[in-house]
Amino acid sequence: MKAVIHYGVSGINGISIQNVKKDKPKPGNVQVRIKAAGLNHRDLFLMKERKEDLDKPVIPGSDGAGIVEAVGDGVQHIQVGDEVIINPTLNWMHASNVPENLEILGIPTDGTFAESAIIPAENVEKKPSFLSWEEAGVLPLAALTAFRALFTRGQVRKGEHVLIPGIGGGVATYALTMAKAIGAKVTVTSRSEEKLKHALEMGADNAIYSNSDWNKSLKGELVDLIIDSIGPAVFPKFLSVLRPGGRIVQFGRTTGDQVEISLSLFFRNQFSFLATSMGSKEEFKDMLHFIEEHRIRPVIDQVYPLDKAVQAFKRMEEGNQFGNICLKI
Amino acid sequence: MKAVIHYGVSGINGISIQNVKKDKPKPGNVQVRIKAAGLNHRDLFLMKERKEDLDKPVIPGSDGAGIVEAVGDGVQHIQVGDEVIINPTLNWMHASNVPENLEILGIPTDGTFAESAIIPAENVEKKPSFLSWEEAGVLPLAALTAFRALFTRGQVRKGEHVLIPGIGGGVATYALTMAKAIGAKVTVTSRSEEKLKHALEMGADNAIYSNSDWNKSLKGELVDLIIDSIGPAVFPKFLSVLRPGGRIVQFGRTTGDQVEISLSLFFRNQFSFLATSMGSKEEFKDMLHFIEEHRIRPVIDQVYPLDKAVQAFKRMEEGNQFGNICLKI
Numbered sequence: 186m187k188a189v190i191h192y193g194v195s196g197i198n199g200i201s202i203q204n205v206k207k208d209k210p211k212p213g214n215v216q217v218r219i220k221a222a223g224l225n226h227r228d229l230f231l232m233k234e235r236k237e238d239l240d241k242p243v244i245p246g247s248d249g250a251g252i253v254e255a256v257g258d259g260v261q262h263i264q265v266g267d268e269v270i271i272n273p274t275l276n277w278m279h280a281s282n283v284p285e286n287l288e289i290l291g292i293p294t295d296g297t298f299a300e301s302a303i304i305p306a307e308n309v310e311k312k313p314s315f316l317s318w319e320e321a322g323v324l325p326l327a328a329l330t331a332f333r334a335l336f337t338r339g340q341v342r343k344g345e346h347v348l349i350p351g352i353g354g355g356v357a358t359y360a361l362t363m364a365k366a367i368g369a370k371v372t373v374t375s376r377s378e379e380k381l382k383h384a385l386e387m388g389a390d391n392a393i394y395s396n397s398d399w400n401k402s403l404k405g406e407l408v409d410l411i412i413d414s415i416g417p418a419v420f421p422k423f424l425s426v427l428r429p430g431g432r433i434v435q436f437g438r439t440t441g442d443q444v445e446i447s448l449s450l451f452f453r454n455q456f457s458f459l460a461t462s463m464g465s466k467e468e469f470k471d472m473l474h475f476i477e478e479h480r481i482r483p484v485i486d487q488v489y490p491l492d493k494a495v496q497a498f499k500r501m502e503e504g505n506q507f508g509n510i511c512l513k514i
Numbered sequence: 515m516k517a518v519i520h521y522g523v524s525g526i527n528g529i530s531i532q533n534v535k536k537d538k539p540k541p542g543n544v545q546v547r548i549k550a551a552g553l554n555h556r557d558l559f560l561m562k563e564r565k566e567d568l569d570k571p572v573i574p575g576s577d578g579a580g581i582v583e584a585v586g587d588g589v590q591h592i593q594v595g596d597e598v599i600i601n602p603t604l605n606w607m608h609a610s611n612v613p614e615n616l617e618i619l620g621i622p623t624d625g626t627f628a629e630s631a632i633i634p635a636e637n638v639e640k641k642p643s644f645l646s647w648e649e650a651g652v653l654p655l656a657a658l659t660a661f662r663a664l665f666t667r668g669q670v671r672k673g674e675h676v677l678i679p680g681i682g683g684g685v686a687t688y689a690l691t692m693a694k695a696i697g698a699k700v701t702v703t704s705r706s707e708e709k710l711k712h713a714l715e716m717g718a719d720n721a722i723y724s725n726s727d728w729n730k731s732l733k734g735e736l737v738d739l740i741i742d743s744i745g746p747a748v749f750p751k752f753l754s755v756l757r758p759g760g761r762i763v764q765f766g767r768t769t770g771d772q773v774e775i776s777l778s779l780f781f782r783n784q785f786s787f788l789a790t791s792m793g794s795k796e797e798f799k800d801m802l803h804f805i806e807e808h809r810i811r812p813v814i815d816q817v818y819p820l821d822k823a824v825q826a827f828k829r830m831e832e833g834n835q836f837g838n839i840c841l842k843i
Contacts, residue, residue: 283759283784416777430612438777445774448745448767451789455612458787460780 188299189494189512191292192242196233197498202491205244210257210303217269217304221322222297223248223483224501224510225355231292232498240293246512247273247290249297250312250321260306269309270321271297272469274329278307280337280465287462289326298494300514310470313477323509324476324483326463327355330436332472333464334412335360339434343368345409348426350395350419353380355509356436358484360412361389366479372403374419383507387484395419399426410434417441424450432457484508517628518823518841520621521571525562526827531820534573539586539632546598546633550651551626552577552812553830553839554684560621561827569622575841576602576619578626579641579650589635598638599650600626601798603658607636609666609794616791618655627823629843639799642806649812652838653805655792656684657812659765661801662793663741664689668763672697674738677755679724679748682709684838685765687813689741690718695808701732703748712836716813724748728755739763746770753779761786813837 190203210216228245235243253267263269273290277283290296290304312321334356335341347364349357352373364371365388372391373384381392393402395415399422407428413419414437423433424447433456446458464472475481486506489497491514501510519532539545557574564572582596592598604617619625619633641650663685664670676693678686681702693700694717701720702713710721722731724744728751736757742748743766752762753776762785775787793801804810815835818826820843830839 281759283757285758287758287782287784428612429614429616430610435777435780438781442777443774444777445772446787448764448771448773448789451764451787452767452791453616455789455791457789458775458780460777460784460786462781462784 186300187491188244189246189491190242191232191235191245194237195235197229197495197502199232199235200495200498202494205299207301208303210255212258213260213306214257214303215253215260215263215306215309216255217249217251217271217302217309218254219249219251219297219300219302219514220318221250221514222246222512223323223326224497224512225326226501227289227326228291229498229501235292243292244295244299245291246296246298248323248325249302250318253309254301256306263306263309268312270312270473271304271325272308272310272329272466273326274463274465274469275305275308277463277465279467280333282465289463298491298512307466310473313473315477315480316482319485319488319511319513320483323485323511325469327509328359328476328483329464329469329472330356330462331359331363332475333468334434334436334461335363337464337468338459338461339410339412339432341367341369341410344370346370346372346406348372348374348408348411350374350411350413351415351439352384352389352392353377353507354414356414357412358387358508359481361387362481363475366481372408374399380507407431412436414438415440417444420444424456427454427456429454432459434459434461436461486510488513515629516820517573518575518820519571520561520564520574521569523566524564526558526824526831528561528564529824529827531823534628536630537632539584541587542589542635543586543632544582544589544592544635544638545584546578546580546600546631546638547583548578548580548626548628548631548843549647550579551575551841551843552652552655553826553841554655555830556618556655557620558827558830564621572621573624573628573631574620575625575627577652577654578631579647582638583630585635592635592638597641599641599802600633600654601637601639601658601795602655603792603794603798604634604637606792606794608796609662611794618792627820627841636795639802642802644806644809645811648814648817648840648842652812652814652840654798656838657688657805658793658798658801659685659791660688660692661804662797663763663765663790664692666793666797667788667790668739668741668761670696670698670739673699675699675701675735677701677703677737677740679703679740679742680744680768681713681718681721682706682836683743685743686741687716687837688810690716691810692804695810701737703728709836736760741765743767744769746773749773753785756783756785758783761788763788763790765790815839817842
């Protein structure tokens, strides 16, 4: 089968398209003929981290959807021919039982950027029929992360004001759409006028420049919940726009690792700082119900054939996409 | 009436016992003949912060219990002669609606260290009959703070492992007793052998030195919830003993104001950092039901007459008390 292989050089230049041997699914696993797969910053990040001499060839890719073509022993409720969507979070069943070592499909084990992938049976769910293959293929990781961030962790409620700094990435875009679906008010920030415009078209109530004075831009209105992936560069701004009792849910850190918290400021306002990553099987199923109920579709930025995986990753590296980049296989 | 007055000099030396004019309760307020009142670190802290020349004479004191001796216009459900316990948190009704400016009875407005105090009617509740006057007088602030920290914010469940650094203070002691009442496992830390022994007698499962290697002392067992008031001096230790998905609830900061958070460490473990302070009327009532159901009594360290308020505060300043210091009036 044809697969994207990462090997030899760290980063995008380590990518090649190769023919590799197709395995058979072990007990408890299923083999999925991948129809479409989605790129994530995680793939890019981990390819950069890989050591040229030490790491074995690997098939990247956490997101995907396709048709079951073989099932391993002991697998129930899933049959050859089922159309499925893949949950990339391994070994995590319930929302509150966070696993000690969160494992995600893809690097360091083989993932979805191939004509066929072997996946634990508990990690596939029925593909929502209203989604195209491309839409289902790019949905999982970002939509799951946004769902857990917004609902399980952020406990967002109708009528609340949600601030989403750095709109444009997959998770942030789902967070915008999902928050609007339940009747929250959403303000987004970006450095790009293009992205702010796009977010307004998608239903954002308010779009402000990341480097503006947020209090002024919000006309002094305080927000209830911040869903952030930027981190240190904007963190200090959060504390002046968050209402007492407000929550910060952090799912990324594109501008660094360390933030300082003033305990007295946190007490006085009884803030909550909630870190989140991916989600459980329980939340993945809830997320699929939610997007089906609210007819939420991913925003597809561009679709590339498997052979053009390098170009697809270059697009992601440039950072100009709005929504998800898809590999059609 | 006789009252503790703070004026002229910052700190304990500004305290004198004086005869002051007794006011009448305004509409919506009640006048309570105070039978007993409890000291809090808050009183000490605010007396130190007061400016000699600028601040007016004030009656300190947030905690108290007594008998209603007059009611203002418009007050329902409360009558002269009712035995009441005072909720020191002003203008906060529901747990999730954290007020913009949390106001607490006592400095800067007149509080409970007097023969009589005027209190908003919504801030008095029926005194639990199983408590003595001294017990009811010292209970409110610390028990309310512990209740909100442990249940509303920390969401503690039966069977979970709770770590309480710096046992000995009022809130920490209630947190220990309340956590044990619902069947949680509790480990406490202290620098004092005496306090560790005392905590074990009160039902702590495990008592370790604050400056020990916590991982070793806990034999590698991870905890679910940390209820802390120490802050920077122990904060870095939290991150190595907290299980993935664990919560830190912070209600104080005796060792400084700034803590550093590594976002990658927080994500990887999906920690929650939850600041808390006092509690709402709703939580005050729930707390009273809880202590009545579980027959939780405050630990009284020592009782002083009103005239000996300075000695009482000296005892608190020395930091050797275990449990609450009471003024009997």
